[in-house]
Amino acid sequence: HVQLVESGGGVVQPGGSLRLSCAASGFTFSSYGMHWVRQAPGKGLEWVAHTRFDGSKKYYADSVKGRFTISRDNSKNTVFLQMNSLRGEDTAVYYCAKDWAPRDWGQGTLVTVSS
Amino acid sequence: DIQMTQSPSSLSASVGDRVTITCQASQDINNSLNWYQQKPGKAPKVLIYDAANLETGVPSRFSGSGSGTDFTFTISSLQPDDIATYYCQQYDNLPLTFGQGTRLEIK
Numbered sequence: 001h002v003q004l005v006e007s008g009g010g011v012v013q014p015g016g017s018l019r020l021s022c023a024a025s026g027f028t029f030s031s032y033g034m035h036w037v038r039q040a041p042g043k044g045l046e047w048v049a050h051t052r053f054d055g056s057k058k059y060y061a062d063s064v065k066g067r068f069t070i071s072r073d074n075s076k077n078t079v080f081l082q083m084n085s086l087r088g089e090d091t092a093v094y095y096c097a098k099d100w101a102p103r104d105w106g107q108g109t110l111v112t113v114s115s
Numbered sequence: 116d117i118q119m120t121q122s123p124s125s126l127s128a129s130v131g132d133r134v135t136i137t138c139q140a141s142q143d144i145n146n147s148l149n150w151y152q153q154k155p156g157k158a159p160k161v162l163i164y165d166a167a168n169l170e171t172g173v174p175s176r177f178s179g180s181g182s183g184t185d186f187t188f189t190i191s192s193l194q195p196d197d198i199a200t201y202y203c204q205q206y207d208n209l210p211l212t213f214g215q216g217t218r219l220e221i222k
Contacts, residue, residue: 035211044213044216045159045202045204045213045216046213047210047212047213050211059209059210061210095158095159100206101147101149101164101165101206102149102161102211103149103161103164103170104161105159105160106158107157108158
């Protein structure tokens, strides 16, 4: 039974930083790529970043490139999203999702960027 | 980037009605398409993967079809529990892109 549990969300001021975590269980984590996807309040879904199964390649949406960094620790079955230089438009629920064609998602963690 | 054009943006139907949502990709994505259901405050839940395959545990009233650029999602007999927003999503290439969503209401 696949389980993905995000944590690390909260309220942060514009220009601040936050690190999200996604703890995975129920599958061989080191064999799967992982995504981060976000959803602003009342809006649709936006893909944010992807890491390959071994962390060797990482991909980012243009809207976060240079500010966000995706990483993973396969020994701890966890994927991370380091978010720097946060802006108001980064306010969203952030979901992690398993595999290139994501069929399993976590419950999400809310990030609010506000002064 | 591949653009996904989903329609309609909202839909009101009666219990028992057949409901259809369409999604058009800006380029050929083969069958690399998921359909999701999202209820308020919840994560998206995949209903259909690879354009036409029913996810395990999902009721058979849900179905998907299409390939290339044109895709269809159907609920054969609408139930009250189907009230939600539905999204298509392509995974042929990064960035993953989503349709804008269809909000489904009961008439």
